[in-house]
Amino acid sequence: MSDFTLLVADDDIAGKSANALDxxxxxxxxxxxxxxxxGLQKKMYDIEYxxxxxxxxxxxxxxGKPVGGGDGGTPPPxxxxxxTIPVVVNIIERSEGNVTQAQISSQIAILNQDFNNNNPRTSNIPGEFAGLVANANVTFAxxxxxxIVDSRxxxxxxxxxxxxxxxxxxATDSSNFLNIWVCEIGGGILGYAQFPGGSPATDGVVIGTNYFGETVAGGIYGKGRTATHEVGHWLNLRHIWGDGRCRQDDFVADTPSSDAPNYNCPAYPTVNCQSADMTMNYMDYVQDDCMYMFSNGQNDRMRALFVPGGAREGLVN
Structure with a gap:
């Protein structure tokens, strides 16, 4: 595992989108x-191993068939x-009713759409990647x-x-629930997540108020897919470009190497590192309407968390 790293390239290649959003x-x-x-680095190393x-x-x-024939011995790898992942939505709003029930309902629906390969834009996947599209078969309830109300x-x-x-x-019992905090993050930041292995007290996803669910205020990032991206991190996915240059990977074999994020809605093919980028992947930085797939390799990576002894085992047992 000499390639395993938890650091971002020093030159801050992620940058910000054209409208100055992080x-x-x-x-x-x-x-x-x-x-x-x-101790966090060792915990994350063990999860990666x-x-x-x-x-x-x-x-x-x-x-995924059980090793040893599936006769009650070793569980599937x-x-x-x-x-099914139960979700607790923690809303900190500047005035009561600022975050609507419609936002909450739409966000749960969008997560279910994306993690069950029901995004209608998936039909736009180029042939090169068509055989790699995963149905993660994850439902959010x-x-x-x-x-609470807080004016900050x-x-x-x-x-x-x-x-x-x-x-x-x-947080509400983060070993058995996905906690999503919705609040004004500031700094033009849409959201962030905690990777598996971190403290239970902070485990979950944070989404900016304007980017939670379907909102007009969120503009091109107001279609609820910031949550899809961040829940991907919470399920141990890295950014599609590996947060480095061509030789730094996202640890998924079927996602092409890239050297930086893509923004807005790039045309296919967008070529970096001598291959077409999977710009439509939920773990890139494109606008919400232009991301519409997880790969099979990403699905395997997420599902490895739920096996006995896995970092998210409590959500299924």
Missing amino acids: KCHSMKNLEYRLKKDP QTRKATAMKSTTGK IYTAPI LASVVS TSWGTNDAMKFSSQGGID
């Missing part, structure tokens, strides 16, 4: 968390059953909504919104 702050938040928790072991076993045992205009990215002691909302 699509995702997950890697920067990870840097912050690594400084606060000296298990993930690679599981995906390697799948490739040599018949696409990749979790193959349908997954709204469990509860917790809402910026919560930042150091997880203050996740603690009642700092004016935010404490």
Whole structure:
């Protein structure tokens, strides 16, 4: 695993979109968390080791069939059953009713659409990638909504919104629920997520108010796919370009190498690193209407978290 890294290239290749929005702050938040928790790197290394072991076993045992014949011995290396993830939406709004029920409902619907390969734009996938489109078979079910009013205009990215002691909302049993915090992040940041392995107290996804669900205020990023992207991180996916140049990977074999994110709605083919970028992947930085697929390799990577002993096992057991 000499290629495993948790750091972003020093030249900040991610940058910002043309309208000065920072699509995702997950890697920067990870840097912050690594400084606060000296043991986090080892935890994430161990999760990566298990993930690679599981995906390697799948490739040599018949696409997830149990090793040893499936007679009650070793479980499948990749979790193959349908997954339902209960969601707690924690809303910190500047005035009561600022985040509507319509936003909440639309966001859950969009997550279910994207993680079950029901995005209608998937029909636009170029032939090169058509055989790689995954149905993750993950359903998100709204469990509860917790809402408070706070007038501050910026919560930042150091997880203050996740603690009642700092004016935010404490996480609800993060081993058994996906917590989504909706608030004014500030700094032009759309959202960020915590990767598997981090503290249970901060585990979950943060989405800016204007980018949660379907909103006119979000513009080209107001179609609810910031959450799809961030939940991808929460399920251990890296950015499609690996947060580095051509030789730094996202640890997924079927996603082409790239050297930087793509923005707006790029034409196919957009070629970097001597191959066409999978710009329509949910883990790139394109606008919401132009992302519409996870790959099979990404699906395996996510599902490796749910096997016995996996980092997200509690969500299915």
